[in-house]
Amino acid sequence: MKITRLATTAPDFDDSLQTLLHWSEDTDAGIEQAVAGILAEVRAHGDAAVLARTAQFDGVQAASVTELEIPRADLQAAFEGLPADQRLALTTASERVRRYHKAQAEACCQGFEFTDAQGNRLGQQVTPLDRVGIYVPGGKAAYPSSVLMNAIPALVAGVPEIIMVVPTPARRDGSSQGSRGERNPLVLAAAYLAGVHRVFTIGGAQAVGALAYGTATIPRVDKITGPGNAYVAAAKRRVFGQVGIDMIAGPSEILVLADGTVDPSWVAMDLFSQAEHDELAQSILLCPDAAYIDAVAAAMERLLPEMPRAAVIRASLEGRGGLIHTRSMEEACDISNRIAPEHLEVSAAQPRQWLPHLRHAGAIFLGAYASESLGDYCAGPNHVLPTSGTARFSSPLGVYDFVKRSSLIDISAQGAQALGPVADTLAQGEGLQAHARSATMRLA
Structure with missing residues (x-):
């Protein structure tokens, strides 16, 4: 595997690091033009445009948007119909995510008042948004974890209405044609557990437009959150200002800060865990121990053939991965702060020793047992995280994204x-x- 190796002692290290980190955010002109047209159609024609585009892109025919809404009884049935192990896993993850965000709400989403020397009462009132929309990818991929991570903090914040959209494209063999499409039971079960109020089986730019502008059937929301493809990202960017959005996410990232004490196979697999997302995902190792870096590289070579997504992992690691030899752990922390990664693993014997040195990261995983994958699914903190260095100035999705603050001046x-x-x-x-x-x- 031809993965980039860098050393901080090299005179061109800074330039080489910038080259490694570079990712073009240039949007495709064709996508932008298509999205602009779809949004204009939805704004002008509402339900009719949503139905036409859903038939065109997903192969799902329906006489009305009402046919594309999934009753809550169906969500409950999907949950109750899951195999016992899936039902338990989903319930456990849901409870942990809910508990974490309740603690978050208590810590940072409270109002306050105080009275000054002249008897003026000043303060802050915190109120939830009235209605939010969450976008959940569908089709080939199924992301029940995204349902939990987007809906639960909104529910904890007190949002009274959560609208979920998820595309359910028809199977290529035509066996699921009609108004249903292919519905993933885990996603529907997650919506039931997370307390989603309404679910529509639409996706793409037309779903974003429906949420942003409202139609006769789909109510307009105040904020849209959740991941999607390039068309969804372009649509969210265009409707921002009409509604709030969470973020425009770039490729997934992991940075492992290692002192050489953790099993190199564990670190290799953690690097794989992000590389398997897609070819643009980025996995980087920072370590002051050259022999340990060699051991991780050897583990990667050994483990790669076992991976079902080996081709994607290889392309990601060879295209954007990096193994960086640093002078010290302190220097590794400084470089980590420059990168401001989405996921930061501190694979060290005493991980909290380095925590005061780390300022910029979406999520920090401390110690040998804190794999990034646990954060994706069930640790509790949110997995919707800032990417592409934006952790320098932004935060994970949280309860605070679903409330607003009003100043009180009496x-x-x-x-x-x-x-x-x-x-x-x-x-x-x-x-x-x-x-x-x-x-x-x-x-x-």
Whole structure:
């Protein structure tokens, strides 16, 4: 396997690292044009446009959008019909995700008030969004974990209505033609457990448009979250401002910060876990022990043939993977901060020793047993994470994404006397006389 190897002692290391990290975010002009047309159709024609595009792209024919909505009883039936092991796994993951986000809400989503010396009461009121939409990929892939990670924090936040859209394309042999398409029972069961209120079997840019603009059947939402293909990402980018969105995600990433004490086979498989997503995913190892890097590389060569997605893993690692030899763990931490990875594993004997050195990462996994895959499914924290270095300024999806904050300003008569002259002076300085007069009219 021809994976890039770098050393921080090399004079061209900085340039080589930038080359390794580079990822073009240029959007395809054809996709942008197609998405713009679809969104315009949905905005103008509502349900009719959604039905036409669903028939075109998913092969699902329906007389009305109502036929594309899945009753909650069907979601419950899907859950109850799962094999016992799947039902237990989904329930366990759901409970852990819910518990984590309840703790998150208590820690960072509370209102407050205080009274100052003049008797003014100032504070913050936190209220949930009225309605949110979550997009869940469908078709070949099934992502029940995405349902849990997007819906549960919204429910914990107190959002009264969660609308889920998921494409259910017809099978190529035509056996599932009609208004159903191919529905994944795990995804429907996850929607039931997560408390989703309504589910529509639509996808693509037309689903994003329906959520953003509303139709006769699908209500307009305040925010859209969840992953999708290039068409979905382009649509979310275009409707931002009409509604809120979570983020525009780039390729998945993992960075393993290793001190050489963890089984190299474990680290190799952790690097594979992101590489298997697609050819643009990025897996990087930072380590001060050259012999250990060799051991990880050898483990990768040995384990790769066992992987069903070996071709994708190889393409990802050879195209964007990296094994980087650092001078020290401290330097490795500094480079990690420069990269600001989506997933950061600290594979070290004393992982918390390095935590104060790490400032930028979507999620930090501490210790030999904290594999990134546990975070994807069932550890509890959200797996919707910032990518492409955006962890420098953004955070995982959370309860705070489904609430908004309103400032509370309750001014006493005494406070108006004290603050009025201050506002008057500043407003006059800005040339805004009505502002100044508004404050001074209240002076005794």
